[in-house]
Amino acid sequence: MAKNKLSYESDIKNAPENIAKGEKEIFLRDGDGLELRITQSGRYWQYRYTWEGQRCVFPINGDKSERDEKETTAKNELAEARRWAAWCRAQKNANLDPRKVRAEAEAARKQAILDAEAEQIRTVQAKAAQLTMNDLYAQWDKTHGVTLDAHWRAVRRSHWQCHLAPIIGSTPIEEANKVPLMEVHDQLTSQGKKATARSVLSLLIQLIGWGVERGLVTDDHRLLTFKLPKRQEVVTDGQKSENFKADDYIIKHGIEIIGQDGEDDKAGRALQFSELRDLLSKSLPKSSQALTGKCIIRYMLATGVRASQAVRLRWDWVSLEHRVVIYPTGSMKKRKMHHVHLSDYAFKQISLMLAIRVNDFVFPAPLKDAAHVRRDNVSTDIATRQHYSGDDLAKRMKLRRAIDQYNFYNLTGGKWALYDLRRTAATRLMELTGSNWDIVQKILAHSQKETRGETDKYDRYSRWADRCNALNQWGEALALCEEGSAPLTTSQNIIKLKEG
Known part of the structure; x- marks a missing residue:
């Protein structure tokens, strides 16, 4: 059979890349089995031959996508196809099926890649085995x-x-x-x-x-x-089933404790409004704790921010004009920017620190010129001013902070810690304003999943007014507590707490 019938100038150059929908495929034959097949999806070189009495087709590299990938030109496309056709003829002359030969070669190539990857993994693992x-x-x-x-x-x-x-x-x-x-x-x-x-x-x-x-x-x-072991909850003597008495528990903690599940004389709780009143109107003003620490306590209550975010607050993050604090991504636990509205009560704490500004931090360290106050120092100031029955008083008296004020921060609900201020803000916000938990989560900068039809970005901005309103009401409630009274709540049984 004659071959090399096609030429680049007269046949290949002007051949279409594909045909219109509905048209039949076109074949441009070079002879001796080599042909260019043009379909709706593109151009394909192929070699036709007979093997063991069956008509076979051997696909040849050379369609448009492969020409682009290999950076081949239309002019050498014909020569490339002819080289493949010659290769196919050589396999047939050797009594080999071209398709099988190429499949075996491709399998060997893939296996070589897998072997190389496995060897690389073994090398890395061998190196890792030497690491401590x-x-x-x-x-x-x-x-x-x-x-x-x-x-x-x-x-x-x-x-x-x-x-x-x-x-x-x-x-x-x-x-x-x-x-x-x-x-x-x-x-x-x-x-x-x-x-x-x-x-x-x-x-x-x-x-x-x-x-x-x-x-x-x-x-x-x-x-x-390996997994973290389960938390072991220790039951105090007073909470053991054979020792517990409901009336004694209510007398000790006050009537406000009713409905507060999980409160058990330990840190990790939310302070009641009556406790906030005693703390803000009596204990905190009389305490010898530094102004910085007192302002941090009030600021955390007013905003619900984490202790680590409070102590590291920088003046550059505060816009006094717009009464907002913008925590940058790098300062946040979830690596997500957080905006905090400053209510009158929160703004007052920032203003107090502005009057004594000494460095770039809103809450500066007392001894270091370019540092912020340490969170553990504020926590210690709180802990050493609490003494409850069962605690070692002799050990507490060895601490300088506790000599005169060992029980200044005692509250009716029991022990409390710095982080409880964030939990208090969340719990009392729900009780005071009736806000839905979604809004409180945004105030706390908790990570939230997107809801259908509403992206996280849209959701964040659409609720800014709600967050501001909730924090303003909460700030007013804290101001009332500081004056010695407590606010009304939106719970079903609205109770106005007695003034001290």
Whole structure:
């Protein structure tokens, strides 16, 4: 059969890239089985041949998409197709099916790629096997740690250096197991450091997951299934079933405690309005705690922000003209910008600090010129001014802050801590304004999932007025508490609390 019938100038150059819908396919034949097939979807070179009595078609590289990918030109398209046709003829002459030969070659190529990837994985794993847990943490801190807020990066460094490195730091990654980790957890828990114990284990779990993503830890590492132990709730003597008396409990805490599930003489609670009245009108004004600490307490109550966000507040984030604080993405736990409206009560706290401004921070450190007040110092100021029955008074009296004011911050509901101010703001906002929880979540900057038909961005801006109104009402309520009274609430049984 004659071949090389086509030419570039007369046939290929002017051939259409495809045909219109409804038209039949077009064949331009070069002879001896090679042809250019033109369809609605494009142009395709193919080689027709007979194998074992059956008519076969061998697809040839050369359609438009492949020509673009290979950067081939229309002029060498014909020559390329002819080379493939010649290759097919050579396979037939050797009694081989061209399709089978190419399939075997493609399979070998893919297997070679898989083998290369497997070898690369083995190389990485072999390298990782020589790394210790200290090496893994160092790489994590160098790459992921730098993306964290400076404070939280320092906290994680402290957790590693103080609690994990001495136990498993020198252990090869592949040999690390949970036995020593649980020993660390139990030791910290026995010392009363439950939060630290869980944070330490959380860091380790995050570290292992990060290592797997980068091939430094094997996919079947034993710590991948490690989970945080369940929280153990300790029941106080007064809450044990054989000791509990409802009337005594109400007398101790006041009638406002009714309906407050879960309140049990411990931190992690929401302060009642009567407690806020006593704290803001009596205890706080008489306390020797620094003005900075007092303003932080009031600011956290008024805005519901986290303690870490309060102490790190910078003047550059505050717009006094628009009465708003804008926390940038880098300062937020969820890496999402947060706007906080300043009610009259919150604005008053900012104004008090403006009058004594000494550096870039709204709440400056007392001794360091360019630093903010430490959160743990404010927490200690609160803790050392509380003493309840059962506490070691002799130990408390060794602390300078507690000598004269060891029970200044005692409240009827029991112990409270700095973070309880955020929980108090959320709970009392719901009680006071009747706001739906969605609005309170936005005030607290909690992460929310998008709802159908309403994007997170639209939702955030559409509720700004509601957030401002809720915070204004809450600020007025705090001002009343500071004056010695308490506000009306929107609960079903509206009760005006007695003035002190």
